[in-house]
Amino acid sequence: MARPREFDESTVLDAAIHCFWxxxxxxxxxxxxxxxxxxxxxxLYNAFGDKRELFKRAxxxxxxxxxxxxxxxxRRLPPREAxxxxxxxxxxxSLTDRERKGCMLVNTALELAPHDAEFxxxxxxxxxxxxxxxxxxxxxxxxxxxxxxSSSPDGLAAHLLSVLMxxxxxxxxxxxxxxxxxxxxxxxxxxxx
Amino acid sequence: MARPREFDESTVLDAAIHCFWxxxxxxxxxxxxxxxxxxxxxxLYNAFGDKRELFKRAxxxxxxxxxxxxxxxxRRLPPREAxxxxxxxxxxxSLTDRERKGCMLVNTALELAPHDAEFxxxxxxxxxxxxxxxxxxxxxxxxxxxxxxSSSPDGLAAHLLSVLMxxxxxxxxxxxxxxxxxxxxxxxxxxxx
DNA sequence: CTCGTTTTATAATGTTCATTCTATAATGAC
DNA sequence: GTCATTATAGAATGAACATTATAAAACGAG
Numbered sequence: 358m359a360r361p362r363e364f365d366e367s368t369v370l371d372a373a374i375h376c377f378w379x380x381x382x383x384x385x386x387x388x389x390x391x392x393x394x395x396x397x398x399x400x401l402y403n404a405f406g407d408k409r410e411l412f413k414r415a416x417x418x419x420x421x422x423x424x425x426x427x428x429x430x431x432r433r434l435p436p437r438e439a440x441x442x443x444x445x446x447x448x449x450x451s452l453t454d455r456e457r458k459g460c461m462l463v464n465t466a467l468e469l470a471p472h473d474a475e476f477x478x479x480x481x482x483x484x485x486x487x488x489x490x491x492x493x494x495x496x497x498x499x500x501x502x503x504x505x506x507s508s509s510p511d512g513l514a515a516h517l518l519s520v521l522m523x524x525x526x527x528x529x530x531x532x533x534x535x536x537x538x539x540x541x542x543x544x545x546x547x548x549x550x
Numbered sequence: 551m552a553r554p555r556e557f558d559e560s561t562v563l564d565a566a567i568h569c570f571w572x573x574x575x576x577x578x579x580x581x582x583x584x585x586x587x588x589x590x591x592x593x594l595y596n597a598f599g600d601k602r603e604l605f606k607r608a609x610x611x612x613x614x615x616x617x618x619x620x621x622x623x624x625r626r627l628p629p630r631e632a633x634x635x636x637x638x639x640x641x642x643x644s645l646t647d648r649e650r651k652g653c654m655l656v657n658t659a660l661e662l663a664p665h666d667a668e669f670x671x672x673x674x675x676x677x678x679x680x681x682x683x684x685x686x687x688x689x690x691x692x693x694x695x696x697x698x699x700s701s702s703p704d705g706l707a708a709h710l711l712s713v714l715m716x717x718x719x720x721x722x723x724x725x726x727x728x729x730x731x732x733x734x735x736x737x738x739x740x741x742x743x
Numbered sequence: 744c745t746c747g748t749t750t751t752a753t754a755a756t757g758t759t760c761a762t763t764c765t766a767t768a769a770t771g772a773c
Numbered sequence: 774g775t776c777a778t779t780a781t782a783g784a785a786t787g788a789a790c791a792t793t794a795t796a797a798a799a800c801g802a803g
Contacts, residue, residue, distance in 0.1 A: 359749035360799040381661070383576050387791055397752060398792075404750090408791065457664035463719060467660050468574070470723045471650035481724050507743075508736060515729055516736040519716025526656060526715040530663040531674050536708055543701060543709035547740070550700075552779035553769040580761055590782055591762075597780090601761065 366404070369394045373415045378461040381468045382412050413479070419461045420483050428490045436498035437548060440491065440517070444541045447521065451528035451537055459529040463522055488518045495548075504548045513547065520544045559597070562587045566608040571654040574661050575605050606672070612654045613676050621683045629691035630741060633684065633710070637734045640714065644721035644730055656718040681711045688741075697741045706740065713737045 372394040376385045387408055391398050405411040427446055431439040451459075458464075462483055469476040491514035498504025508516075524537055565587040569578045580601055584591050598604040620639055624632040644652075651657075655676055662669040684707035691697025701709075717730055 358747080358801045360751075362750070380665075386789075388789085397750095399753085399794095400751060402792070459660070459664065464660060466723045467652070467657060467719055471652065472573075477723055484720070484723065508739070512732045512736045515732045516713070519720055519733045520709070520712050521716065522719040523712025523715035526660055526719060527677070527712055530659045530670055530677065539705045539708045540712045543705045543740075546701070547736075551771045551777080553781075555780070579759075581759085590780095592764095592783085593781060595762070 362404070364394075364396060364400070364404075367418070369396060369401075369404075370415055370418045373411055374419050374461065377412055377415050378419065378464070379456050379458045381464055382408075383468065413476075416461065416465055416479070420486075423460075424462060424483065424487065428487070432490065432493075435503060436494040436501070437503040439494050440498075440548065441545060443490075444521075444545065447524060448537055448541055451524060451532060452534055454528065454532065457529045457532065460525045463525040466522075484518065487521065488514050491517050498548070505550060507550075508547070516547070517544055555597070557587075557589060557593070557597075560611070562589060562594075562597075563608055563611045566604055567612050567654065570605055570608050571612065571657070572649050572651045574657055575601075576661065606669075609654065609658055609672070613679075616653075617655060617676065617680065621680070625683065625686075628696065629687040629694070630696040632687045633691075633741065634738060636683075637714075637738065640717060641730055641734055644717060644725060645727055647721065647725065650722045650725065652722040653718045656715055659715075677711065680714065681707050684710050691741070698743060700743075701740070709740070710737055 373390060376389055376393055380389070387398055387401070390396075390401060390408075390411070394401065396404075401411065405414060427443065431443045431446075433439075434442055462480060465476060466480045466484065470480045471477070492510055495504055495510035495513050499506055499510060520540065524540055527540075528537060566583060569582055569586055573582070580591055580594070583589075583594060583601075583604070587594065589597075594604065598607060620636065624636045624639075626632075627635055655673060658669060659673045659677065663673045664670070685703050688697055688703035688706050692699055692703060713733065717733055720733075721730060
């Protein structure tokens with residue numbers, strides 16, 4: 358009926374993710390997007406609306422692929438190991454991230470959420486998803502005795518969420534193994550004694 | 551010998567701080583700066599060089615005024631109280647920050663440090679200053695018995711630094727009293743048992 | 744083959760950006 | 774008062790920005 362697309366939407370989104378992840382929304386120009394996706398501006402606008410809409414799609418895909426899948430991977434483990442594995446992945450990512458991209462969700466939370474109500478809601482929801490994952494782990498772990506009872510699950514979950522944010526920030530400035538590992542091991546120790 | 555300045559440098563820097571703090575480096579246009587400082591672009595460039603140089607001066611002043619003075623204030627207290635007072639101030643600031651500006655140092659660490667070697671060094675040094683403050687408190691507190699020995703001072707200091715970063719990020723997205731207070735009280739509990 | 748529809752390529756749009764030019768104004772030294 | 778020097782005001786500069794207009798191209802339906 359009509360001319361077919363010459364590109365794969367997910368592939369283009371992945372390229373857009375890489376730009377936005379590394380440089381953020383404002384510092385990613387449409388020119389940079391056309392260069393790295395290979396699409397013309399016309400195709401980009403025709404397919405995604407505008408830059409903001411494209412960013413939204415990219416962020417949603419980022420969270421599904423990079424955050425959601427990590428949570429699913431870890432959720433299959435026993436609760437205490439799940440939290441450990443989660444932070445082990447974060448640590449590994451942060452220490453091998455040569456472009457210092459950090460976490461696109463954290464970056465967006467700081468760049469757009471404060472001034473943009475829509476992105477504030479979106480990022481808040483995504484952060485709550487991580488918090489809920491921690492919460493589940495702690496509830497289960499405290500129930501079966503693999504995680505200590507000294508603190509409430511809610512307090513622990515919020516605390517670990519903030520440690521996660523902190524590690525993601527620090528990793529973009531000082532991606533030092535000793536520093537980040539120290540922070541995480543300190544956080545995990547909270548679960549054991 | 552020459553025409554005198556019509557403005558006070560510190561006053562102008564404070565106005566610049568407010569812009570950069572709220573919107574970051576990239577999203578603060580020179581027009582916005584001339585509007586809020588009251589200076590013409592010519593005066594701004596004559597006095598400070600360029601936008602980047604002005605930002606650097608603003609950041610340095612921000613850290614002196616807002617971070618340095620807080621550290622000095624708290625340093626006068628006994629070690630355990632010093633840490634408590636520090637986080638009490640952070641919490642209070644975060645919960646009354648209606649513009650969701652967060653912390654200009656954290657914002658810069660995420661916006662500029664990853665791609666700019668000079669700002670990476672600057673922000674890293676400033677973060678280390680906070681870390682050293684924690685470290686001093688822990689060393690003294692462990693020596694006089696007001697802070698528990700269960701963890702190394704270095705590990706604790708790094709951990710609290712990351713909690714601080716995390717709170718500053720979360721506060722820009724979800725400035726909720728219960729959430730932030732929960733995180734901080736959890737962190738402070740680490741010092742007592 | 745022709746028509747309707749969507750995608751592409753290219754060029755153009757008008758705006759905003761950081762920065763600088765030109766000219767005028769204000770001072771102290773002489 | 775004149776001069777050298779620095780600060781201002783306002784306009785101008787050219788580059789980069791996001792977005793769109795125009796027209797050609799590629800397909801299925803009829």
